[in-house]
Amino acid sequence: MTGEPLLAVRDLKVSFRTEDGLVKAVDGVSFTLSPGETLGIVGESGSGKSVTMMSVMRLIVDPNARFEGEVFYKGRDLMKLSREDMREVRGSELAMIFQDPMTSLNPVYRVGWQIAEQIRAHERISRRAAHARAIELLTAVGIPHPAERVDDYPHQFSGGMRQRVMIAMALSCSPDLLIADEPTTALDVTIQAQILNLIKKLKEDFGSAVVLITHDMGVVADIADRVAVMYAGRMVEQGSKQDLFYDPQHPYTWGLLGSIARLDRPKPRRLTAIPGLPPSLLRLPEGCAFGDRCPQRFDACAQVPELTAKAGSDHLDACHLAPGDKRERRERTIHPELTEEPA
Amino acid sequence: MLTFIVRRGLWTVLVMFAITVLVFVIFFKTPGIDPVRQIAGRNPSPLVLAEIRHQFGLDRPFPVQYALMMKKLFITRDLVSYSNQGTLVIPEIFAAAPATLSLVFGAAIIWVVVAIAMGVGAAVLRGTVLDPLLMILALIGISMPVFWLGQVANLITQSRFHDTFLFSWVPPLGYTSLTQNPVRWFEGLVIPWIVLSVLYIGLYARVLRANLIEVQNEDFIRTARAKGLTERRVLLRHTLRNSMITFVSLFGLDFGVLVGGGALLTEVVFGIHGVGFLTYQSLTNLDLPVIMATVVYGAFFIVLANTLVDITYAWLDPRVRLA
Ligand SMILES: Nc1ncnc2c1ncn2[C@@H]1O[C@H](COP(=O)(O)OP(=O)(O)OP(=O)(O)O)[C@@H](O)[C@H]1O
Ligand SMILES: [Mg+2]
Numbered sequence: 001m002t003g004e005p006l007l008a009v010r011d012l013k014v015s016f017r018t019e020d021g022l023v024k025a026v027d028g029v030s031f032t033l034s035p036g037e038t039l040g041i042v043g044e045s046g047s048g049k050s051v052t053m054m055s056v057m058r059l060i061v062d063p064n065a066r067f068e069g070e071v072f073y074k075g076r077d078l079m080k081l082s083r084e085d086m087r088e089v090r091g092s093e094l095a096m097i098f099q100d101p102m103t104s105l106n107p108v109y110r111v112g113w114q115i116a117e118q119i120r121a122h123e124r125i126s127r128r129a130a131h132a133r134a135i136e137l138l139t140a141v142g143i144p145h146p147a148e149r150v151d152d153y154p155h156q157f158s159g160g161m162r163q164r165v166m167i168a169m170a171l172s173c174s175p176d177l178l179i180a181d182e183p184t185t186a187l188d189v190t191i192q193a194q195i196l197n198l199i200k201k202l203k204e205d206f207g208s209a210v211v212l213i214t215h216d217m218g219v220v221a222d223i224a225d226r227v228a229v230m231y232a233g234r235m236v237e238q239g240s241k242q243d244l245f246y247d248p249q250h251p252y253t254w255g256l257l258g259s260i261a262r263l264d265r266p267k268p269r270r271l272t273a274i275p276g277l278p279p280s281l282l283r284l285p286e287g288c289a290f291g292d293r294c295p296q297r298f299d300a301c302a303q304v305p306e307l308t309a310k311a312g313s314d315h316l317d318a319c320h321l322a323p324g325d326k327r328e329r330r331e332r333t334i335h336p337e338l339t340e341e342p343a
Numbered sequence: 344m345l346t347f348i349v350r351r352g353l354w355t356v357l358v359m360f361a362i363t364v365l366v367f368v369i370f371f372k373t374p375g376i377d378p379v380r381q382i383a384g385r386n387p388s389p390l391v392l393a394e395i396r397h398q399f400g401l402d403r404p405f406p407v408q409y410a411l412m413m414k415k416l417f418i419t420r421d422l423v424s425y426s427n428q429g430t431l432v433i434p435e436i437f438a439a440a441p442a443t444l445s446l447v448f449g450a451a452i453i454w455v456v457v458a459i460a461m462g463v464g465a466a467v468l469r470g471t472v473l474d475p476l477l478m479i480l481a482l483i484g485i486s487m488p489v490f491w492l493g494q495v496a497n498l499i500t501q502s503r504f505h506d507t508f509l510f511s512w513v514p515p516l517g518y519t520s521l522t523q524n525p526v527r528w529f530e531g532l533v534i535p536w537i538v539l540s541v542l543y544i545g546l547y548a549r550v551l552r553a554n555l556i557e558v559q560n561e562d563f564i565r566t567a568r569a570k571g572l573t574e575r576r577v578l579l580r581h582t583l584r585n586s587m588i589t590f591v592s593l594f595g596l597d598f599g600v601l602v603g604g605g606a607l608l609t610e611v612v613f614g615i616h617g618v619g620f621l622t623y624q625s626l627t628n629l630d631l632p633v634i635m636a637t638v639v640y641g642a643f644f645i646v647l648a649n650t651l652v653d654i655t656y657a658w659l660d661p662r663v664r665l666a
Pocket of ligand 2: 049050181182
């Protein structure tokens with residue numbers, strides 16, 4: 001990595017006080033992001049992906065939430081900014097789009113108005129100029145007849161079109177970082193591909209860095225430069241896409257990779273799913289959080305593993321297994337069909 | 344939007360027609376009741392009975408009777424109250440309307456402003472002691488009957504403390520018209536306004552708070568924050584705006600009911616001779632023409648208010664316009 005990172009998250013911890021006790025939703029997450037880079041964050045439901053990135057944006061308003069750690073953006077710790085300074089950063093430098101486009105737009109305002117509202121929150125610009133910008137943005141995200149559609153209400157758009165509107169809005173102030181939280185999960189498969197391609201293209205045009213949250217390894221393979229894998233509020237592996245797909249280090253990552261079908265390999269007889277469920281965030285097990293589900297578990301797993309670079313300078317993982325031990329075990333997990341007797 | 348208003352307007356006319364037919368049938372066609380005797384009041388002479396029978400066309404077919412009645416109500420406006428020495432009913436209602444409108448308008452302004460302040464205040468202060476405190480206050484407001492509250496207010500401002508500097512400005516009970524003496528009009532209505540609005544303040548503040556809290560959890564509020572809007576703008580332009588939809592529909596209905604005579608108890612307690620007072624009198628005298636006219640008048644206001652609500656609703660929520 002060269003130069004100053006755009007975003008550096010250090011030891012972020014987020015917990016929620018609940019009736020049942022303290023939920024440690026994010027438990028010491030660190031990562032960095034360079035300008036223009038695309039980071040994919042993957043992990044099962046509930047692993048803390050959304051909470052991590054919402055905390056970066058300081059969008060969690062729950063009074064029961066507790067935050068610790070540092071979030072450096074262009075050298076400033078966002079966690080320490082005043083509300084007003086944070087507001088100025090939000091929407092202009094950091095923008096976020098969400099999972100469900102059906103509910104993410106305000107139903108009572110025209111889409112053009114909603115885009116213009118964001119522009120006018122950050123720039124001194126006339127209503128008319130902001131409206132014209134909204135039309136340009138709708139054109140850029142591929143909405144047909146943007147000059148007319150700009151005055152429609154959200155309910156007059158389909159889900160895919162609404163997500164395009166959300167993207168147009170997010171990009172309206174040319175942010176340096178776009179956070180997309182499962183932007184395609186709620187959409188049809190064909191629309192999913194269109195939206196991902198759109199994000200890829202706009203990322204080039206606008207030069208923004210992107211954090212893409214997903215639980216779909218296929219999406220990550222398509223669009224990410226680097227990948228971070230989360231499990232039970234912690235990061236278990238981090239590295240370039242090549243490292244992660246061709247030399248994955250953590251058994252949890254192996255499980256995730258085993259669950260995608262690949263066309264360049266012999267057709268598997270079955271896709272491996274990871275057996276069991278993630279642990280409760282109220283009572284994390286002693287030691288490695290993945291231990292209870294891990295087929296490779298051994299003595300050392302009673303200690304919490306550190307996220308360190310074992311397999312290369314920019315490839316971090318949190319597993320006690322020695323890199324040399326992993327290769328053969330890994331093949332068996334990811335490609336069981338290769339090690340089994342052909343039927 | 345325009346087509347919506349036109350469509351809604353036509354619908355209103357239809358509903359009003361249906362209401363007049365229904366009211367007519369209830370008053371004139373209820374089996375076993377002779378409308379002539381009802382209209383004539385107590386101890387009528389045979390001469391009067393015959394006159395009424397002829398005037399209302401009660402010896403002619405049903406549609407003619409209905410048409411005659413409507414003509415009396417809306418065109419010639421010469422419906423007469425027999426139990427009240429031949430007063431013309433319609434002008435009487437129109438004379439009473441300004442008092443009711445003054446009372447209800449003033450109270451409505453108070454209750455909307457205070458309820459919004461309390462509801463928003465409670466929602467914003469959630470997690471502090473002020474929120475439950477405000478809501479208990481609202482609950483107390485809801486549970487105080489208006490006639491009791493009115494009597495207590497009268498007791499305090501008219502007799503007990505009338506001579507102290509606090510309430511010496513309160514004029515005696517009754518209504519002074521705005522054109523006659525604006526200051527007196529205002530002074531005489533302050534206490535009735537407050538008394539009438541208390542119930543609605545409590546109700547609306549609670550409803551609004553619940554709606555605000557519901558809307559606060561919507562995805563589009565998170566989007567509004569992510570856009571970098573100020574908290575104030577998120578609250579007023581996004582949360583409050585979407586929470587007002589229920590508020591407005593409630594308001595229209597309550598307002599219509601009150602203008603239509605529903606402020607009866609307040610009017611009676613404070614001696615304000617408005618439409619509610621008139622209804623109350625006619626009910627105690629069983630004065631059929633007046634009852635009928637006030638019922639039709641009240642129904643009209645409620646339907647009208649309902650129409651305005653629907654139009655406002657469509658303005659507030661674009662999704663309704665297509666339905
Ligand atoms: N306000 C809150 N109060 C209590 N617990 C919360 C709160 N917000 C999130 N959590 C908990 O934090 C954990 C992580 O949630 P998060 O939404 O980050 O998961 P995720 O990885 O984004 O999952 P998904 O793929 O389903 O979106 C969950 O177990 C959730 O129950
Ligand atoms: Mg999520």
